[in-house]
Amino acid sequence: MKSLIPIAVVLAILAAVPFAVHSNVTLNFLVVALMIALVGQGWNILGGYGGQYSFGHAAFFGTGAYVTAILQMRYGINAWVGFAAGISAAAALGAILGVLTFRSGLRGSYFALVTLAFAEVLRIIASVAPITGAGVGTLIKLDLGIRTFQFQSRAVFYWIILALVGVSLVTTQLIERSRFGVWLVAVRENEDAAKALGVDANKVKLMAMVISAAITAAAGCFYAQYFLFVDSGIAYGTWISVQALLTPIIGGVGTVFGPLVGALIVKSLGEAAKLVAGDAPGLDLIIYGAVLVLVIWFAPRGLIGGLAHARMLLTRHDVPATSSTQEARHG
Amino acid sequence: MLSSAILIPAVLNGLLIGAIYALVALGLTLIYGVLHIINFAHGALLSAALFAAFFSFRLLGLDPYVAVFLLAPIFFVIGYALQRFIIGPASHGDDRNMLLVTLGIAVVVENALLYLFRADTRTIDVPYAFQTIDAGWTFLAIPRVVGFFAAFAVALALWFLMTFTDIGRAIRAVAKEKLGAQLAGIDVGHVYAVTFGLGTACVAIAACLLIPTYYVNPHVGDAFVLVAFTIVVLGGMGSVPGALIGALLVGVVESLSGLFLGESLGQIGIFLIFIVVLLVRPSGLFGARA
Numbered sequence: 001m002k003s004l005i006p007i008a009v010v011l012a013i014l015a016a017v018p019f020a021v022h023s024n025v026t027l028n029f030l031v032v033a034l035m036i037a038l039v040g041q042g043w044n045i046l047g048g049y050g051g052q053y054s055f056g057h058a059a060f061f062g063t064g065a066y067v068t069a070i071l072q073m074r075y076g077i078n079a080w081v082g083f084a085a086g087i088s089a090a091a092a093l094g095a096i097l098g099v100l101t102f103r104s105g106l107r108g109s110y111f112a113l114v115t116l117a118f119a120e121v122l123r124i125i126a127s128v129a130p131i132t133g134a135g136v137g138t139l140i141k142l143d144l145g146i147r148t149f150q151f152q153s154r155a156v157f158y159w160i161i162l163a164l165v166g167v168s169l170v171t172t173q174l175i176e177r178s179r180f181g182v183w184l185v186a187v188r189e190n191e192d193a194a195k196a197l198g199v200d201a202n203k204v205k206l207m208a209m210v211i212s213a214a215i216t217a218a219a220g221c222f223y224a225q226y227f228l229f230v231d232s233g234i235a236y237g238t239w240i241s242v243q244a245l246l247t248p249i250i251g252g253v254g255t256v257f258g259p260l261v262g263a264l265i266v267k268s269l270g271e272a273a274k275l276v277a278g279d280a281p282g283l284d285l286i287i288y289g290a291v292l293v294l295v296i297w298f299a300p301r302g303l304i305g306g307l308a309h310a311r312m313l314l315t316r317h318d319v320p321a322t323s324s325t326q327e328a329r330h331g
Numbered sequence: 332m333l334s335s336a337i338l339i340p341a342v343l344n345g346l347l348i349g350a351i352y353a354l355v356a357l358g359l360t361l362i363y364g365v366l367h368i369i370n371f372a373h374g375a376l377l378s379a380a381l382f383a384a385f386f387s388f389r390l391l392g393l394d395p396y397v398a399v400f401l402l403a404p405i406f407f408v409i410g411y412a413l414q415r416f417i418i419g420p421a422s423h424g425d426d427r428n429m430l431l432v433t434l435g436i437a438v439v440v441e442n443a444l445l446y447l448f449r450a451d452t453r454t455i456d457v458p459y460a461f462q463t464i465d466a467g468w469t470f471l472a473i474p475r476v477v478g479f480f481a482a483f484a485v486a487l488a489l490w491f492l493m494t495f496t497d498i499g500r501a502i503r504a505v506a507k508e509k510l511g512a513q514l515a516g517i518d519v520g521h522v523y524a525v526t527f528g529l530g531t532a533c534v535a536i537a538a539c540l541l542i543p544t545y546y547v548n549p550h551v552g553d554a555f556v557l558v559a560f561t562i563v564v565l566g567g568m569g570s571v572p573g574a575l576i577g578a579l580l581v582g583v584v585e586s587l588s589g590l591f592l593g594e595s596l597g598q599i600g601i602f603l604i605f606i607v608v609l610l611v612r613p614s615g616l617f618g619a620r621a
Binding site: 051053055100101104105106108109110112113114116117118120121124125238242245249280281282283285286288289290292293294296297300 | 363367368369371417420421422423425426427428430431432434435436437438439441442443444445446449450549557560564599602603605606609610611613
């Protein structure tokens with residue numbers, strides 16, 4: 001349990017922020033950053049530890065958001081139940097997608113392509129299907145209260161998303177230290193060798209996919225409750241798929257704190273861009289795309305991975321290999 | 332319902348649009364065949380090429396069929412430079428990094444277009460846009476017919492290049508056995524970049540053939556590239572005949588499902604083919620290996 005101490009310290013520090021900061025703008029910034037961190041943490045389990053690079057994690061984010069919103073508005077179901085249902089629905093989607101893709105042996109380019117296509121199919125369906133509100137989207141009626149999962153105070157939302165991020169950090173840490181985590185990394189580094197040693201690669205990847213989908217969906221459900229609006233471009237758009245992989249890659253792929261660090265950097269960059277050039281459409285994504293290329297180019301281990309590597313070079317202690325240290329070849 | 336007076340024109344139009352798809356898919360399959368990665372920037376580059384064709388008409392007064400002789404070389408150079416100076420060095424020889432870099436480039440290009448030109452949809456007016464020829468059973472739009480034959484001319488030229496020239500032999504050697512080609516003195520970095528340039532030039536040609544009857548906006552390439560992904564997967568990644576036949580097939584399917592299901596759901600038909608083929612036969616109809 002010693003390994004959980006850093007997480008507890010980070011969470012305690014972050015939990016104290018609303019007592020020191022009363023600005024709604026700052027809190028809003030942190031809420032969105034933590035939400036992105038949660039999306040990234042979901043991607044990190046499958047992509048960072050498992051080496052399966054999904055280009056369509058919006059599929060899970062959007063499913064979580066839509067299920068939460070639709071259950072409340074169309075079926076009058078309690079918001080908390082809707083939240084849980086959103087996570088479960090996305091986990092089930094992850095399981096289906098995982099069974100189909102891994103059983104067909106889709107890896108590397110193909111896996112990225114099929115995830116991207118799934119997200120795109122869902123986006124097109126959501127933009128025409130009546131149940132999602134088609135092009136108009138789904139609005140959740142403003143009705144403040146604990147029962148409806150709507151709060152006047154940003155601080156409450158902040159603590160909720162922080163708690164979700166906390167759960168994802170602990171989950172990731174536990175996975176990293178578990179037998180399952182070791183299998184997952186083995187599959188990432190060399191799937192055929194892992195199979196030869198008796199690892200059931202498909203099952204391991206499938207489990208990672210389900211956990212990954214559930215975590216990313218939690219962020220989607222939170223999005224619906226926080227902004228009270230979902231449409232197909234938000235739920236299944238490229239912006240969320242890109243941020244899902246960008247945050248762990250900046251922070252450190254396959255590290256516990258990578259997505260959190262990456263999300264704070266990504267959000268800060270986006271805000272800085274707005275300050276410099278105004279709120280122009282596309283500007284934040286231009287920067288995200290450029291940062292993605294630059295980080296892979298000059299800091300392929302990400303911030304945390306890079307620091308760990310530097311420490312290893314200085315002290316010659318072992319650090320867990322990150323995916324970029326291995327030249328993984330996929331056919 | 333199934334009267335041949337509706338069906339035959341739909342099939343013919345599907346074949347014509349399929350030829351343009353073939354050009355986009357050809358670029359994608361060429362890059363996959365040699366570099367073994369899917370170029371996620373393909374769609375964004377198509378959007379950029381459509382904008383280039385649009386502005387050469389509006390600002391320089393160049394007819395798209397003239398502009399193609401200017402834009403194809405320019406996009407060849409752009410593709411060459413992208414691979415040689417950005418994708419290659421940035422990805423450190425790792426396939427997963429290469430995918431991410433092409434995705435990053437796609438996001439930058441697409442949103443730069445959005446930032447510069449906004450989300451407005453634009454079209455050009457050429458005198459021959461609505462002229463048709465009588466094909467016996469039906470009338471066919473002239474730009475579509477031109478596109479059809481031009482696409483096959485380009486495919487033929489590519490085949491000639493790959494079969495009879497030194498660079499073509501070098502490309503085929505690298506595609507088959509990278510290390511062996513390197514040992515034989517082939518500059519693999521150069522071959523990769525030439526391949527990427529050729530793929531990007533295909534996109535520029537497709538853009539010039541499309542612009543007379545099509546529109547342009549920053550996201551227009553996305554629709555095409557998903558269609559192109561489908562074609563390439565259907566025909567088998569890296570297979571040139573597969574891309575051609577797959578493209579014609581997809582063009583017809585799109586045209587027919589548009590006829591029966593309506594415009595917005597017509598695209599879904601393609602994606603379903605795509606997902607089913609990926610799951611059932613990832614090697615495609617003509618691919619040898621998975």
